[in-house]
Amino acid sequence: xxxxxxxxxxxxxxxxxxxxxxxxEDEGVEIITAENGEEALSIxxxxxxxxxFLDIMMPKMNGFEVCNKVKNxxxxxxxxxxxxxxxxxxxxxxxxxxxxxxxxMTKPFDPDAIVAKARExxxx
Amino acid sequence: xxxxxxxxxxxxxKLIPLIKNIASLYKEGVTIRxxxxxxxxxxxxxxxxxxxxxxxxxxxxxxxCGGEKTAEIIDLLNYIISSEYEKKTLAKETLDKYKEIxxxxxxxxxxxxxxxxxxxxxxxIEEIRKAIKFDGISVMYxxxxxxxxxILASSNQAYFSIALGAGIAGSxxxxxxxxxxxxxxxDPRFIPGPNPMSSIMCVPLKINDRVIxxxxxxxxxxxxxxxxxxxxxxTIAAPAAIAIENARLYExxxxxxxxxxxxxxxxxxxxxxxxxxxxxxxxxxxLAIGKSIGLTDSQLDKLKLASILHDIGKIxxxxxILLKKGKLTDEEFAEMKKxxxxxxxxxxxxxxxxxxxxxxxxxxxxxxxxxxxxxxxxDEISMEARIIAIADSYDAMTSDRPYRKGLTTEKAKEExxxxxxxxxxxxxxxxxxKNSAHxxxxx
Numbered sequence: 001x002x003x004x005x006x007x008x009x010x011x012x013x014x015x016x017x018x019x020x021x022x023x024x025e026d027e028g029v030e031i032i033t034a035e036n037g038e039e040a041l042s043i044x045x046x047x048x049x050x051x052x053f054l055d056i057m058m059p060k061m062n063g064f065e066v067c068n069k070v071k072n073x074x075x076x077x078x079x080x081x082x083x084x085x086x087x088x089x090x091x092x093x094x095x096x097x098x099x100x101x102x103x104x105m106t107k108p109f110d111p112d113a114i115v116a117k118a119r120e121x122x123x124x
Numbered sequence: 125x126x127x128x129x130x131x132x133x134x135x136x137x138k139l140i141p142l143i144k145n146i147a148s149l150y151k152e153g154v155t156i157r158x159x160x161x162x163x164x165x166x167x168x169x170x171x172x173x174x175x176x177x178x179x180x181x182x183x184x185x186x187x188x189c190g191g192e193k194t195a196e197i198i199d200l201l202n203y204i205i206s207s208e209y210e211k212k213t214l215a216k217e218t219l220d221k222y223k224e225i226x227x228x229x230x231x232x233x234x235x236x237x238x239x240x241x242x243x244x245x246x247x248x249i250e251e252i253r254k255a256i257k258f259d260g261i262s263v264m265y266x267x268x269x270x271x272x273x274x275i276l277a278s279s280n281q282a283y284f285s286i287a288l289g290a291g292i293a294g295s296x297x298x299x300x301x302x303x304x305x306x307x308x309x310x311d312p313r314f315i316p317g318p319n320p321m322s323s324i325m326c327v328p329l330k331i332n333d334r335v336i337x338x339x340x341x342x343x344x345x346x347x348x349x350x351x352x353x354x355x356x357x358x359t360i361a362a363p364a365a366i367a368i369e370n371a372r373l374y375e376x377x378x379x380x381x382x383x384x385x386x387x388x389x390x391x392x393x394x395x396x397x398x399x400x401x402x403x404x405x406x407x408x409x410x411l412a413i414g415k416s417i418g419l420t421d422s423q424l425d426k427l428k429l430a431s432i433l434h435d436i437g438k439i440x441x442x443x444x445i446l447l448k449k450g451k452l453t454d455e456e457f458a459e460m461k462k463x464x465x466x467x468x469x470x471x472x473x474x475x476x477x478x479x480x481x482x483x484x485x486x487x488x489x490x491x492x493x494x495x496x497x498x499x500x501x502x503d504e505i506s507m508e509a510r511i512i513a514i515a516d517s518y519d520a521m522t523s524d525r526p527y528r529k530g531l532t533t534e535k536a537k538e539e540x541x542x543x544x545x546x547x548x549x550x551x552x553x554x555x556x557x558k559n560s561a562h563x564x565x566x567x
Contacts, residue, residue, distance in 0.1 A: 019215040
């Protein structure tokens with residue numbers, strides 16, 4: 001069963017992303033949410049979601065750290081990570097490459113782009 | 125189709141373990157089924173004689189089968205269901221608002237870069253396309269002088285200019301309020317055109333309550349547009365109006381600026397009537413050369429200004445010298461030559477003209493370095509100056525003077541060719557000659 005993990009400290013963003021991806025739930029995709037980096041890592045280790053939308057600016061453990069841990073330290077395979085960055089903040093492309101991010105998207109996110117990317121990654 | 129999937133709801137909220145616990149407290153068996161019969165959950169032992177429906181408004185989402193005590197948790201479950209439904213509705217509305225924000229954010233970014241009304245209109249059409257379904261769209265600008273709404277950009281030929289007050293668009297423009305007409309055949313104002321349309325949405329573009337235009341969208345199907353779609357269109361219309369007005373102000377300012385420059389140049393011609401038309405011709409020739417060289421629009425702009433103002437310095441030359449009928453003495457010629465520097469001095473306080481100063485000062489420099497005022501050579505001379513030098517000389521040669529008649533085009537071209545490499549930039553001369561071979565004598 002394909003799974004998508006949404007990681008963002010802002011409840012509004014979690015809700016909006018969940019609502020945006022709702023149509024995929026009807027196609028059998030499970031959507032899981034996490035409020036912070038630690039929770040995200042625990043869910044990733046546990047359930048191994050295929051797609052993760054990962055916010056960068058989070059307290060305690062930011063998105064880069066989570067991505068680094070997953071891709072470089074734990075070396076988890078088959079997981080596509082989309083980093084979410086706030087508009088107006090230059091996304092550090094080099095840093096992104098370093099930690100193994102697959103792609104980044106700016107917030108406010110384009111709902112159609114999010115669904116399209118999810119379909120692409122999950123093959124739906 | 126129920127908007128709430130009961131199974132998903134119960135499993136998500138980790139309710140199933142909770143219900144299990146409660147059921148075990150009551151020591152009753154509980155079965156929960158969805159309305160289509162799928163089993164969601166089953167626990168405990170015992171008979172389940174009573175059926176309790178789980179409802180949302182008029183809809184039954186599922187049923188709980190259990191004993192009598194199970195009744196206690198039904199209210200709770202129903203409450204959770206309606207609460208979830210509310211949350212879902214809010215989430216949907218928030219997402220819609222979010223999409224609006226994204227749209228405006230994108231629009232805002234792209235639109236501020238545009239200083240051309242038509243470009244802005246085309247951009248607006250592109251952005252609206254992402255958010256609203258239509259078969260045709262147009263952005264119209266109100267020309268207050270003629271009272272006509274003119275098309276700035278549109279997706280097809282269905283739209284045509286319309287007078288203020290006429291048709292639905294004209295009506296919206298005069299009333300200043302957006303409208304949906306979901307069946308145009310029943311609206312007496314509708315003016316049919318070459319393409320079929322059934323539903324129309326029209327919103328005004330306003331700056332401080334003053335209408336400057338409208339946006340129209342239409343569909344060939346009836347009853348397509350809702351209050352929500354009108355609101356979205358109106359939301360886009362606000363920044364669109366600002367951007368179009370901005371472009372208009374910029375265009376007006378540019379026009380005023382250019383007209384002022386040309387007036388300035390005309391002052392010289394009033395004093396020395398033999399040079400009437402000279403500035404305009406030099407400017408035309410210079411631009412023709414510039415275009416054949418392949419200069420960019422911004423470079424052509426600079427060239428145009430420099431060529432219009434190239435002789436402005438003559439205002440500092442005494443009439444006795446400037447208007448002298450015969451040949452000038454060496455002293456008089458030395459004074460006349462100063463017009464190049466005077467031009468530079470006159471224009472240098474104007475910050476916006478900084479880039480054309482070289483074109484004005486050096487239009488009498490020679491390619492071989494024997495020109496004035498500074499004796500610059502070859503590429504040291506700015507490109508505008510090298511172009512204007514040729515255009516200026518060409519016009520001087522082909523014009524009549526009090527002491528000699530003008531040369532014919534052929535003779536003038538021969539002279540340019542002869543002085544190519546010495547007085548004039550050889551590459552530019554070559555291009556000028558090649559190009560004017562296609563045209564006859566101008567003016």
